[in-house]
Amino acid sequence: MPWRRGGRSATSPGAAPAESAGGRHGARARDSLAALRDDPTIPAAIRAQLAADFAEVERLLGKLERGDIHIAVFGRVSVGKSALLNALAGRPLFEVGVLHGTTQVHSLADWQEAGAGKVVLIDTPGIDELDGDARERLAYEVAGRADLVIFVVEGDPVRAEREALQRLAAEQRPMLLVLNKADRYSADEQARLLGQLRGYVQGRIVPENVLAVAAQPPARARVRIDPRGEEVRTRVAAEPQIAALQARLLDILDREGRTLAALNAGLFAGRLTDQVSARILSLRREQAAKVIRGYCIAKGVAVALNPVPVADLVAAAGLDVALVVHLGRVYGLPLSRREAARLIATVAAQVAALMAGIWGIHVAASALKVVSAGLSTVVTGGAQGALAWYATLITGRVVEHYLRQGKSWGAQGPKQVVRDIVAQLDRQSVLREARSEILSRLRR
Ligand SMILES: Nc1nc2c(ncn2[C@@H]2O[C@H](COP(=O)(O)OP(=O)(O)O)[C@@H](O)[C@H]2O)c(=O)[nH]1
Ligand SMILES: [Mg+2]
Structure with a gap:
């Protein structure tokens, strides 16, 4: 039974x-x-x-x-x-x-x-x-x-x-x-x-x-x-x-x-x-990488066409409200333009401190080194564009980190976040890739 x-x-x-x-x-x-x-x-x-x-x-x-x-x-x-x-x-x-x-x-x-x-x-x-x-x-x-x-x-x-x-x-x-x-x-x-x-x-x-x-x-x-x-x-x-x-x-x-x-x-x-959530995160990372790359190219090419003094480069590369607003959308955390501008001011200050302050000259020199023979305007521009690209990439990655933490710098603050991200990036290979990408676009 x-x-x-x-x-x-x-x-x-x-x-x-x-x-x-x-x-x-x-x-x-x-x-x-x-x-x-x-x-x-x-x-x-x-x-x-x-x-x-x-x-x-x-x-x-x-x-x-x-x-x-x-x-x-x-x-x-x-x-x-x-x-x-x-x-x-x-x-x-x-x-x-x-x-x-x-x-x-x-x-x-x-x-x-x-x-x-x-x-x-x-x-x-x-x-x-x-x-x-x-x-x-x-x-x-x-x-x-x-x-x-x-x-x-x-x-x-x-x-x-x-x-x-x-x-x-x-x-x-x-x-x-x-x-x-x-x-x-x-x-x-x-x-x-x-x-x-x-x-x-x-x-x-x-x-x-x-x-x-x-x-x-x-x-x-x-x-x-x-x-x-x-x-x-x-x-x-x-x-x-x-x-x-x-x-x-x-x-x-x-x-x-x-x-x-x-x-x-x-x-x-x-x-x-x-x-x-793991899949959403990796999807967002992929999308963010594409967005950042798009802005890197746009910025790099613009600067290459209109070379600016190295000192202005950080400002030129960093003040990119559109990039930040775009990334906010990718992470489902919409940012107003004002919020984005404030965020950029914070990031730019840190990036500027690193780039212009400590090794700004060194970075500029390494960007220019490869093209020292027979500098044409286009090639000089390419090197400057590469720097702009590099700065945009740092800005994008830093903002992405901030968004991923739910709009927060975490305990360490923005300075450390920027340092960590700069340390993660292989500068030489970023500059090399940026230069060749920019030059190939300029030649087209
Ligand atoms: N002696 C004994 N044999 C059992 C008992 N229960 C199942 N069997 C025998 O064990 C064999 C395997 O049983 P089955 O239920 O098909 O095992 P299964 O592969 O784990 O599903 C069969 O020949 C059953 O008659 C039990 O309580 N005592
Ligand atoms: Mg069985």
Whole structure:
């Protein structure tokens, strides 16, 4: 007879779910998922790149809405994962004894209680059927979906099992560790094995969640004497011994079911948020690099055509409100022209201090050095243009840094930011690239 959830009115969702921990967590998880789904600042390109994850967002929202709980079994091939799910379901939903199992999902409608969702059982292939990489992917995939993982072993865990246990526990996935085929062990052996398993997962799985079961004990032979006095042998299917696991699962589902589902959805939303922000950042970096380069070229060519005294170069290169406003848009932090002008004044002061003050002459000399023979106006202009390019690049990168920190210079202040960025840039190669780019444009 399949076991059922429910029967405890205190946990029925009608009983002020918003007040319960599960309800609160659920609401928070729903909010973060909905925020991801509806965020208008996530570019379409990123939504397309992460299409599968955004589909998962929809799925999880529906699942939270219904209150479904997903339980997955996990473990080596032939430990009895499918048999255990069948025993829990009370009917043969999953094929037992197949060597190359696949991931299979069955919903248990008859676990349904009024208002609460389904319990969904997920069977997985054995982890040692696959090569190492695939095993890892699978571990991640299963763990990423299930609200609760039942890790099944049939004895001392082998290396592959220990690795998978560690990995799943590291993902903070709620987990039960089940020793199956208990019928093969004496009471003493069982106690010893359970002790070992509990020690092994100490700090990761609480002792109550490490249990012994017999999902499909072998049929027993029964000998009967018939009326003629002859022995008749029959095989009697043995009942699964899973009462302890059922009780534990019911308890977990009743008390924490909604919290588990919310935790799972929350973990997913957190991971996806991180991924989305990483991608947005790299997309913005790419766009910003293009914008800055565009301004470097424009500025470099303009200065090359109208060479200015070196002293004016910084001002000419630095006072570029348009660049700053443009970068603000790339980073989704719009800047007014006035704000941009103030920002530029700050940056220009620092860049000027570095360029004109300490090594202004040195930079100018190195920019000019290569072209010392037969200086034509165009070539001199090219060298000056290269300096303007260099200053624009520094300005752009510094402003980008400021924007990335959410319009802040951070603890070190603008001076240090400018110094760091100047130190990151390979001056000679920037000047070389600038010169050749400018000259090629001038020749055109
Ligand atoms: N002795 C014993 N055998 C079991 C038990 N549970 C499952 N088996 C057997 O173990 C084998 C593998 O079971 P299966 O559920 O297909 O394992 P899976 O690969 O982990 O899904 C089958 O032959 C089952 O009959 C159990 O509790 N005791
Ligand atoms: Mg199986």
